[in-house]
Amino acid sequence: MKSKFPRYRVELITAESEDSLLVRHRRLIRFPQLTMPLLAAWTPDHWEVSHTDEIVQRVDFDKPVDLVGITANTPAAPHAYTLAREFRRRGVTVVIGGPHATLLPEEVDQHADAVVVGEGELVWPQLLADFERGELKHIYKSCALPDLKNMPAPRWDLIKGRVYGKGVTIATRGCPFACEYCTIPQMYQRRMRYRPVGEVVDEIKRMPGRALIFWDDHIGANRAYAKELFTAIAPLKRWWTSQCTAEVAFDDEFLTLAARSGCKALFLGLETISQASLNVANKRHNHATEYREVIRRFHAHGIAVQAGVVFGFDHDDRSIFRTTVEFYRSAGLDSATVSVLIPFPNTPIFKRLEAEGRILTRDWSKYNGKKDVVFQPALMSPQELLMGMEWAARRFYSLPSVIERMARSRTGLWWNIARNLGYHLALRNFGEVGFNPEGGEPQLDRQNENACRGAKHALTRRRTGLKLVERT
Ligand code: B12
Ligand code: SF4
Structure with a gap:
């Protein structure tokens, strides 16, 4: 039977370096990525999810969480590694996914506890279950591709910031x-x-x-x-x-x-x-x-x-x-x-x-x-x-x-x-x-x-x- 209260906490971060923030802010980008709201929707109920989108928010390294999931494109990758280092220094497990992790999983693996290659829908719940059992693997890659039927509603409630x-x-x-x-x-x-x-x-x-x-x-x-x-x-x-x-x-x-x-x-x-x-x-x-x-x-x-x-x-x-x-x-x-x-x-x-x-x-x-x-x-x-x-x-x-x-x-x-x-x-x-x-x-x-x-x-x-x- 499911516990009434969440037993685990995961912080999802959409990584954005200072440099690109400068470019993006001035270029008037208003609409958020779908990645983390969707991943949050695929997260089992007994996990409490929070989200930081670095375009509009600052990362709180001292937030009490069990796991951090970061999405990063290639220009944001070095910055994502810095975030990962800070969290791991505090004893928090870090998972990185997204375009850069898909292109260079071995490199990303050196900076994270686990890497998700390609699409996350099918492997994310499995990764979280492995974490709960203390059996986290290094690289997760889906054997099957999600068919997108019954896609859950993205967790837009996690998106903060008035320009979005x-x-x-x-x-x-x-x-x-x-x-x-x-x-x-x-x-x-x-x-x-x-x-x-x-x-x-x-x-x-x-x-x-x-x-x-x-x-x-x-x-x-x-x-x-x-x-x-x-x-x-x-x-x-x-x-x-x-x-x-x-x-x-x-x-x-x-x-x-x-x-x-x-x-x-x-x-x-x-x-x-x-x-x-x-x-x-x-x-x-x-x-x-x-x-x-x-x-x-x-x-x-x-x-x-x-x-x-x-x-x-x-x-x-x-x-x-x-x-x-x-x-x-x-x-x-x-x-x-x-x-x-x-x-x-x-x-x-x-x-x-x-x-x-x-x-x-x-x-x-x-x-x-x-x-x-x-x-x-x-x-x-x-x-x-x-x-x-x-x-x-x-x-x-x-x-x-x-x-x-x-x-x-x-x-x-x-x-x-x-x-x-x-x-x-x-x-x-x-x-x-x-x-x-x-x-x-x-x-x-x-x-x-x-x-x-x-x-x-x-x-x-x-x-x-x-x-x-x-x-x-
Ligand atoms: C929206 C978008 C933007 C928006 C961002 C809006 C915003 N407010 O953030 C805008 C238009 C601003 C933009 C800008 C750029 N973008 Co862009 N963008 C996209 C786009 C079209 C959609 C992203 C999205 O929401 N996808 C839907 C989600 C559900 O899919 P996903 O992100 O792939 O996530 C899935 C998996 O990858 C995985 N996953 C991803 N992250 C994680 C993390 C964890 C922990 C886990 C478990 C799983 C996981 O699980 C998800 C579900 O399957 C993608 C293309 C794409 N199809 O993704 C390009 C894409 C991400 N962009 C790309 C590029 C190149 C750029 C620019 C560099 C372009 C430029 N020259 O300026 C800039 C970079 C800006 C910056 N500094 O970050 C490339 C990235 C390539 C790379 N190697 O990094 C992509 C892949 C497009 C492409 N044709 O190659 N982009
Ligand atoms: S592969 Fe498809 S998405 Fe990528 S640039 Fe070519 S036409 Fe566009």
Whole structure:
């Protein structure tokens, strides 16, 4: 018979280093990860669960708990190790899971009492039972993959902090593709899973507020499923967004049903306008020559496009920054997440670059895509890549560019303009440090003195220590 009172206490931590906090806060991220609310829901009743999301809360190392579970992506891994050390010093058992643990379980094992590789639903209860018996193993990896049926309601009551929206869920898990740089194929083993549509609908009905995010990796992976889902959620009158690949743009029924069901924007991993780079990255399902038409088709259905824009692929030369900004301005792209390429450990691209002697550092905190370049690019220096990315982001979100893009898009103008201005202001806070590498090293003049001081400072750093310099 179950005890009336909890006998064990577990603290779940969504790890976020100080460095990335700075970036994230300024980039206005409002919606939480699903990871820990979901893991909490899979925790047996006789465990009392608490949660700390480092984006909005500080870790309390003296909280009286029996076990700590940490989720960490690669840039947060070194910070997660520091957290683990502090807890273990106090005699608390630490378990680490998430993308980095899945990619490098042996490394993570050196910093934790147990590591969870891949998906947690099936192994987490088993791990807790082992802990209770004093038989914790080092590495847990599910033999079977969870089918996502009867997914419990995520414990949103554990999410604190006033900036957070709680309209977050998934309908599908996984992605059928295997892009060279992506972690998803390892995390979910390229096996797509779909929640029963009725269960997704019931969950959304219980969610507060109107806005909703599906953190799916490719919500259009199975078009028939997606269309059934969109039809079923349409009466709920939500405004939703998710992630997808570009080819769905050519399925008019998909776009019509998505729009009718309240889809306001989709994140598309367009990555680069160079088809040669897309081919090397094993992303042949993207056709760069179609991007303008892809964006036009989304707009025709009133759906905004947020593009993932990545610089640093092997065919990117110094002109890629300018040509990319020019292209997306003329195509009326609504918004973009601009980054440098990150070769995450143990992915195919990491192995290739490592074999070519092009990995510059294994300090995982630098694998952030925003502030550091961790590999030797093929056609420019790491400094040029970082500065070019900064320059391109700033040009993309400059006021003339926002006006031009909004005039061409005309999609959801009030919120789209607000979002663009948000990015514009966030970038302005960072101070101008980038430059267009096509023009060579920037010349100092009065207007861009600060910009160049930052850029020059960064240029003088060693390749492995490359770091953006904040405006002083
Ligand atoms: C939401 C999200 C974000 C949000 C975060 C919002 C927030 N407020 O925190 C935003 C958009 C801000 C974001 C930013 C970034 N993200 Co992100 N993001 C995601 C996304 C799409 C969903 C996360 C989620 O909720 N998943 C659903 C949960 C249920 O799944 P899960 O996390 O995999 O957890 C399961 C298992 O992994 C396991 N598990 C995980 N942790 C633990 C811990 C324990 C103890 C246990 C037992 C089990 C366990 O159990 C869970 C259930 O099966 C994932 C992709 C994905 N599918 O996960 C990428 C993903 C995590 N992001 C990724 C990346 C690269 C980034 C960025 C670096 C991108 C960039 N260049 O800026 C930044 C990093 C920001 C930062 N500093 O942390 C990569 C991470 C790769 C890696 N090796 O680390 C992922 C995997 C996407 C990808 N295509 O590869 N991201
Ligand atoms: S399509 Fe997107 S989620 Fe799928 S493997 Fe490629 S980058 Fe990853």
